[in-house]
Amino acid sequence: MQESSTFVLAAWSLIVICYDICTRTIPNFLSLGALLIALLVLAVTGLSVTHQPASSALIGFVLAMVLTVPGYLFKVLGAGDVKLLSAIGLLCGVNMMLTTFAVASISVVLFWLLWVKAQRLSHILPFNINIAVARTSKEKNIPFGAALGAGLILILLLPGLFNLT
Numbered sequence: 001m002q003e004s005s006t007f008v009l010a011a012w013s014l015i016v017i018c019y020d021i022c023t024r025t026i027p028n029f030l031s032l033g034a035l036l037i038a039l040l041v042l043a044v045t046g047l048s049v050t051h052q053p054a055s056s057a058l059i060g061f062v063l064a065m066v067l068t069v070p071g072y073l074f075k076v077l078g079a080g081d082v083k084l085l086s087a088i089g090l091l092c093g094v095n096m097m098l099t100t101f102a103v104a105s106i107s108v109v110l111f112w113l114l115w116v117k118a119q120r121l122s123h124i125l126p127f128n129i130n131i132a133v134a135r136t137s138k139e140k141n142i143p144f145g146a147a148l149g150a151g152l153i154l155i156l157l158l159p160g161l162f163n164l165t
Contacts, residue, residue, distance in 0.1 A: 005049050006156050009091065013149035013156075016084060020145035026080030031087050038090035052093030060089030060097040067101060081144045088152060096155055099162050103151035108142050 012034065020026050038057065041049050048057035064085040071077035089097035155162055 002051075005051075009049065010153050010156050013152045017146045017149040017153075020080070020143040020149070024141065024143055025078070026084050026145045028080075028083070031080060031083035034087035035083070035090055038087060042090070048093050049091045050093060050096060052095075056093035056095070057090050060092065060094035061086050062089075063094060064089035064097055064101070077144055078141075081148065084145050084148055088148065092152070096152070099155055100148055100151040103154060103162075104144065104147035107151065108144060108147045111142060111147075 012030070016026055016030055019030065038049060041047070042054050042057055046054050048054070048060075052060075065082065068077055068082040068085050072079060072082050085097065085101060088100055092100070
């Protein structure tokens with residue numbers, strides 16, 4: 001993968017992370033815009049943005065939908081999370097999408113476990129853990145899009161760690 005596409009994807013991911021953490025939403029211009037760019041790159045070059053074959057990108061897109069639509073239907077994921085992982089699949093291909101999804105899922109589970117443990121231990125610690133009470137139902141959810149963005153950045157910067165070189 002070229003340095004320029006790595007930089008652009010990492011910058012895009014960082015913007016997604018900031019939006020999802022601050023607003024608990026991923027704007028359509030980020031996810032659908034990325035899908036449009038991915039489709040244009042595929043149409044012109046026959047390759048994904050990360051130089052994967054078109055078949056890998058299309059399988060990545062379809063598999064991303066298969067992995068996330070049930071979560072959306074059961075109100076575990078937001079529509080932005082579905083569109084974001086689909087964009088990652090089309091931009092990067094099936095292997096990077098699956099690895100991103102796995103890294104994000106594991107990090108969210110670990111974060112949740114640490115959060116629960118911190119709440120249970122907060123009464124015995126010698127310092128105060130300020131755990132804010134959520135004002136809306138959206139604020140109760142862990143921003144999965146941010147975890148997807150962080151997972152993609154990690155994979156882009158350390159591809160050898162995930163055997164994706």
